[in-house]
Amino acid sequence: MVKDTSASPGSADEPFDVLIVGAGISGIGSAYHLVTQLPATRFAILEAQESFGGTWLTHRYPGIRSDSDLYTFGYRFKPWVGRPIASGVEILDYLNEVITENDLARHIRYGHRILSAEWSSATNLWTITAERGKGGGLVILAAKFLWMCQGYYDHTVGYTPEWPDMAAFSGRIVHPQHWPSDLDLTDKKVVVIGSGATAATLIPNIAPQCAHVTMLQRSPTYFRMGRNAIEIADQLRQLEVREDWIHEIVRRKILFEQEALSKRCFDEPEQVTQELLAPIRDVLGPNYDLATHFTPRYRPWQQRIAFVPDGDLFAGLNSGKASVVTDEIDRFSQDGIELKSGKTLAADVVIAATGFNLSVLGDIDFVIDGQPLDFAQTVTYRGMMFTGIPNLVWVFGYFRASWTLRVDLVADFVCRLLAHMGAKNANKVEVSLRPEDRDMAILSWIDLENFNPGYLARGVHLMPKRGDKVEWQHTQNYWAEKDQIPAIDLDDRAFVYR
Ligand SMILES: Cc1cc2nc3c(=O)[nH]c(=O)nc-3n(C[C@H](O)[C@H](O)[C@H](O)COP(=O)(O)OP(=O)(O)OC[C@H]3O[C@@H](n4cnc5c(N)ncnc54)[C@H](O)[C@@H]3O)c2cc1C
Numbered sequence: 298m299v300k301d302t303s304a305s306p307g308s309a310d311e312p313f314d315v316l317i318v319g320a321g322i323s324g325i326g327s328a329y330h331l332v333t334q335l336p337a338t339r340f341a342i343l344e345a346q347e348s349f350g351g352t353w354l355t356h357r358y359p360g361i362r363s364d365s366d367l368y369t370f371g372y373r374f375k376p377w378v379g380r381p382i383a384s385g386v387e388i389l390d391y392l393n394e395v396i397t398e399n400d401l402a403r404h405i406r407y408g409h410r411i412l413s414a415e416w417s418s419a420t421n422l423w424t425i426t427a428e429r430g431k432g433g434g435l436v437i438l439a440a441k442f443l444w445m446c447q448g449y450y451d452h453t454v455g456y457t458p459e460w461p462d463m464a465a466f467s468g469r470i471v472h473p474q475h476w477p478s479d480l481d482l483t484d485k486k487v488v489v490i491g492s493g494a495t496a497a498t499l500i501p502n503i504a505p506q507c508a509h510v511t512m513l514q515r516s517p518t519y520f521r522m523g524r525n526a527i528e529i530a531d532q533l534r535q536l537e538v539r540e541d542w543i544h545e546i547v548r549r550k551i552l553f554e555q556e557a558l559s560k561r562c563f564d565e566p567e568q569v570t571q572e573l574l575a576p577i578r579d580v581l582g583p584n585y586d587l588a589t590h591f592t593p594r595y596r597p598w599q600q601r602i603a604f605v606p607d608g609d610l611f612a613g614l615n616s617g618k619a620s621v622v623t624d625e626i627d628r629f630s631q632d633g634i635e636l637k638s639g640k641t642l643a644a645d646v647v648i649a650a651t652g653f654n655l656s657v658l659g660d661i662d663f664v665i666d667g668q669p670l671d672f673a674q675t676v677t678y679r680g681m682m683f684t685g686i687p688n689l690v691w692v693f694g695y696f697r698a699s700w701t702l703r704v705d706l707v708a709d710f711v712c713r714l715l716a717h718m719g720a721k722n723a724n725k726v727e728v729s730l731r732p733e734d735r736d737m738a739i740l741s742w743i744d745l746e747n748f749n750p751g752y753l754a755r756g757v758h759l760m761p762k763r764g765d766k767v768e769w770q771h772t773q774n775y776w777a778e779k780d781q782i783p784a785i786d787l788d789d790r791a792f793v794y795r
Pocket of ligand 1: 318319320321322323324343344345346350351352353356362363364365370409410411412446447448449450452495658659660661692694695698699700701
């Protein structure tokens with residue numbers, strides 16, 4: 298392999314001020330804030346894939362769309378003008394506009410998968426080793442600060458559990474994260490394993506061409522049915538109100554309503570459950586077994602409530618082209634799946650909509666002053682920084698609200714922190730537990746009682762720890778953080794500069 302160490306800027310002699318990892322919605326948004334808030338910053342974005350978009354580039358299954366409305370999943374600085382639930386292609390178009398309008402393309406280096414990041418306190422620099430495409434050699438780059446926008450899951454392999462006798466199945470087993478372009482579902486018997494947003498999106502989109510689609514779920518998910526439209530946005534457009542005003546007004550309305558719903562989920566979960574089920578009952582009729590198929594065992598909001606725009610999933614069930622089975626897989630057979638109840642499901646194609654493999658810090662090997670980093674031994678500062686890891690911030694968005702709300706908030710924080718370091722002439726910043734934190738309880742990353750998606754439950758032992766004080770937690774509470782993050786005192790003793 299060729300070692301390219303001459304890259305400049307980005308060489309040790311001319312290090313980047315900031316290196317952004319990942320050109321998904323987080324990386325592109327962060328770059329926007331950097332060029333607008335700190336325009337003199339020298340930076341690059343390294344992206345493993347050959348284009349931008351992250352999640353929206355990787356996922357190509359039929360019907361791929363957002364689950365959140367784009368007024369809040371879009372950035373605060375760029376109005377969303379389409380229908381609130383957007384297709385993957387519409388999201389990519391929106392990101393492309395942000396790149397073009399802000400001249401970001403020249404900063405992005407595609408086909409650069411970062412393999413390792415080594416911090417040296419002697420030079421106060423990160424040395425990054427990236428692999429350029431397949432067989433394209435290694436690139437060594439130097440940067441003063443790492444802005445981690447690499448998401449939370451492995452883009453290269455989706456999560457498929459090992460079921461007994463999978464090899465005996467004569468049909469095809471597909472993961473939606475790797476949708477084969479040659480997959481022909483015409484007149485096929487299809488089983489979709491899973492109950493989340495991906496299954497709910499896929500089923501109405503493939504059902505018309507299939508002989509039949511069965512959604513096989515171990516346990517149900519909460520679904521919220523609604524129109525893919527926001528009345529107030531349409532009214533304001535009729536009145537020819539400026540799009541940036543509409544964006545802000547609609548964002549505020551949605552966030553106000555989401556906060557109220559979030560609170561009610563804790564205070565009166567039973568009432569919320571009934572409200573979520575009522576419109577589904579209206580579509581499926583009084584005899585449909587909602588208790589078995591659409592009433593989860595957990596509280597609403599312990600996992601994301603999946604939105605079903607215009608009730609398309611339920612219309613598919615009504616048409617007879619799709620059905621739901623709530624059961625457990627015993628084993629695969631040559632012709633399909635045998636269930637623990639003793640029933641069998643015949644299948645030509647099985648789609649495992651079974652989620653993701655958690656990827657902590659982009660699967661990059663981190664080394665701090667010669668010592669390999671065990672991320673699980675660190676404690677997080679508000680889910681953004683980590684004890685013992687200098688000059689690094691991670692963007693980890695919200696689950697209950699749109700991920701991107703946090704991209705904007707964290708970006709303001711990073712820009713403020715970089716400016717503060719400049720003003721102090723500091724080359725290094727690190728968070729550290731203060732004397733008053735010494736007896737603090739150290740807990741796992743997230744309270745799984747409060748929020749428990751499968752990939753986090755499977756990987757929580759790999760994640761950093763949290764404390765029992767709000768500043769040492771990743772609270773997942775947008776409504777608190779929108780005030781707390783801008784108010785962070787950068788001279789608090791939790792920040793150690795050098
Ligand atoms: C199908 C699907 C639908 C979703 N819908 C919603 C929704 O409606 N609302 C919502 O809030 N959230 C949703 N999410 C969660 C979603 O992933 C985030 O909201 C958001 O897109 C994440 O953006 P990101 O840029 O942080 O990460 P990603 O989209 O994961 O992008 C990270 C990028 O970093 C790159 N990268 C990773 N490691 C490295 C490395 N070592 N070197 C170089 N590059 C690297 C990856 O290639 C990738 O391009 C959805 C997720 C999925 C899978």
